[in-house]
Amino acid sequence: DLVIAQVNKHMPRVHGDSFIHIEDVDYIIHHDEKLLTYESSPSDEVCKRIGKYVSKLVENGSTIQVGYGSLPDAILKSLEEKKDLGVHTELMSDGIVDLMEKGVITNEKKSIHRGKTVASFCMGSEKTYRFIDDNPEIEFHPIEYTNNPFIIAQNEKMTAINSALEIDLTGQATAESIGRYMYSGIGGQADFMRGARLSKGGKSILVLPSTAQNGEVSRIVPFLKEGAGVTLTRGDIEYVITEYGIAYLHGKNLRERAMSLIAIAHPKFRAWLLEEAKKANLIFKDQAFIPGKRGEYPEHLETYRTTETGIELLLRPVKISDEPLLKEFFYSLSDQTIYKRFMSMRTDMPHERLQEFVVIDYSKEMVILAIKQEGPREIVLGVGQYAIDEKTHTAEVALVVRDDYQNKGIGKVLLRYLTELAKKQGLLGFTAEVFADNYPMLHLFSIMGFEIEKRLEDGVYHLKMRFR
Template identity: 45%
Template sequence: MAKTSEKSPAKSLDWSTLLQSGNRIFIGSHAAAPQALLADLMARCKNLHDIELVQLMVLADNCWAEQRYSDLFKINALFIAGDKVRSAVAEGRADYTPCFLSEVPALFKNEILPLDAALVMVSPPDAFGYCSLGVSVDAVSAAVRSAKKVIAQINPKMPRTNGYTFIHQSQIHAFIEQAEDLPELPAPKLDEVTERIGQYVSMLIEDGATLQLGIGKIPEAVLRYLGNHKDLGVHSEVISDGVMELITKGVINNRKKTFHPGKTVTSFCMGSKALYDFVDGNPHVEFYPSEYVNSPTNIARNDAMIAINSAIEVDLTGQVVSDSIGHKFYSGIGGQVDFSRGASMSKGGKPIIALPSTAKNGTVSRIVATITEGGGVVTSRGHVHYVVTEFGVASLRGKSIRERALELIRVAHPKFRKQLLDEVRTHYWVPHYQKDYPKDVVELGKVGVKTLTIAGEQFDLRALNPADERRLQEFFYSHTKETLLLRYNHHPKQMSREKSCTLVSVDQSRDLALCIVKQQGSVLEIQAVGRYYLNETDNSAEVAFVTRERHHGKGMAKRLLEEMIKIARMRELNRMLAYVRADNKPMQKVFEKAGFKRIASGDPDEVYLELPLKAVEPEK
């Protein structure tokens, strides 16, 4: 250590010999802020003024951001967190510098933000003189290597973590030794909306995938629904208690990772004392600096990389606002773009934005036609593959603006869907003939998707919706003349986009249109469609099906019919009926096996079948 550190550990420091007015200092981030060290500085600052204090998120009360310290500090937040910092930025007493987390270290190294000092918390030195940066390596590592002076709080309660976490005591210019419990982050309480978002996101994660998750309700909800997954890995800027629990259960074992196999890779952790104890000396969890963990190139070296991030609002083209609410800056860019870009470059990767559909107790839609004035785009419309709300998954990759708008309206809250469609129609993002907004089939359940295994393949059964317009058109043109004749009783030669739009824009509360789809990542293909049309005069429904030729005879029509009968009973219809060509024997068998009975018909070329759904009361 330097001369000031060769003596016994100081309980307080002579800051006038360490700092000068106008200096720029960096303070340790997240759960590793050296709070006793900062308290000593604030108590003994003497004649120091105008120190620029650079910080990321700090898990503390951020008292140094209060008005009473404005003569001593001017905060420069690279990520805004905490009410006091947020208020200081809003009032102009503090600055916000937007920056990708992967590029923050370069600000220090390249002296764009040259550091006079780094105030950090470390573990006691080992027998070889090395201290660990513990639970927060992220940008702290670069600050330690770049600052003219390193001033440390040596905390015996700081875990010694593995990876690129060590600093030799000779690099420390001054220190105090102060035991201090690390601040804990309580587990969030999950609500029904968050739980459903977690379910939808978990459906996008395949066994063997590598995950990046943040902190908060949605990441914890996702982790809760991964308990039956296998061989998951983690490459994430932060890990939480939920990650620890899945590692303990063996769900996360990093066996299938293609980058750092066998290791959970992170740059910091926040959570309970149990989590801090878990990472202490744990050889299976490695901490690396942000420029390494958040490098899109390194992220992409993980096959099947799943990046899960949140947002404040998403517009109907897919632009993501996540650091501001209108003109008010709220958080920061952080690692969202780093991981979205890295996951999009990964083989089989998926960048996901997950958010509740509304804010302010359901009064404001977070899916918006246009970004709120003053709001800034953090993640571009080209980066996002999926947007998830409690109403479903919007798949955006490879979609046109029209298709994106319809996909995102579908996952917006139902009470805002008509308004959103009306707003985007004025910009010609959707055509004039697109009059109906997506409606849910509530009888399919809250998730609205059922996973089917048919002939050894996995498919999804769900409602047909307006965003399927082009896919239905492709489905139509895939049919042979024979299939079209059996379905329509003639040979239609064209399925225009306008006609396709009419067929997918269904009032699902009245009529019913279900489909079976095969989806692999962003590739979606319709395999079968089943419909019924309500006849209000006698409360009956006429049923029709069409299946892709390669799946004929595999039972898709049967599965669709079973679901439609169930929904018709729930809606208390009197009966279902079907008209089938006399030469279409396979379809006749599907209906008859479901309980439909043949009814005499005057047309020899057509078979009429009927399924009573209600017992007919005898006439009195």
């Protein structure tokens, strides 16, 4: 082989496995020229919202991998509040340098190459090229090393963040082509996503805007088009993020995957995706859906609260994709708890019944879940809901808490939040029906500061509770 080397004073000298011996070079050409630079465009609101969701998943001390462009730059910017991040990536970019200068990326928690940012090549500004020049904190290695999934997996909490052109409702994604029209090669994302999946505490995250072509095309589609390259298979992806939220796909069946992805699609394409999923037998034929603003998930109502006993809870409205969560919750309840909540001996929770809880018109009713988060899993500890009576401008309220978490303040937190939301909607108060021997629920209502009218009939109290 003939090896010709160019000597260029503008080329950074980078540490790591990036040197060759002079005896291996046949010819040397001295020619100074400016390096090509890459300036990413400013991040738009969609990219910033995606970045915000990614930041929820990236833990302190994680080792990250990202690509380049306005979306990865927005993601990196969203990580400015994190601590002790590490980098093992293919591409070194301006965003990584910014986080290193701010002390966010320290590489101190990495399992391998501790204290070093590891990459294979760099695309960025002249400032970035100057930063990596003879910088002992930077190591470049050949692609066959940086992209080796088994090397990647040696980093604990390895978090791979990559983008795609399209993803279908089963969880297959392409970053290469739309149908037979090629956009790029496969790149290294499959290596990093698989390496992250093998890593202890690792995460594979796929990010993409919900639409393309100025909002005219959905990037979430029923199935990838014929001829499309499947860059990432159903088993490669744990999380999918659009500007409308996070879908966790790992371990889910096709129906659960489809509903999770429809929930984060652009609202104007959700009805279409739902119908296509029904035609393909991916979801139930009777799957309900509330179109328009009335059925859009009110993310701004998500909040964190702590009970008097120290239990940290995420309170959030129910989502159309929460049917499996609620099924698990209801089947965890004792027969007695079910009876007190529904005043019925019926204990089964089929799809038809669960839909009444997850497919709601948020302008007429509200269902709030009290959630304990265990890693990527959400565990429902309690459910509170109210349905508005437009004639009286009040709402019927009901609560239920898992047996093993009763008498720990969860019901009080739920009821306080439901009261807060009801007051914001201009409601005057709540109504409720409670068994006369359901003393904990009667006590809870009594300490909330409501003006209460009670009527006992056939062992059931009919309550009218006016807000003060």
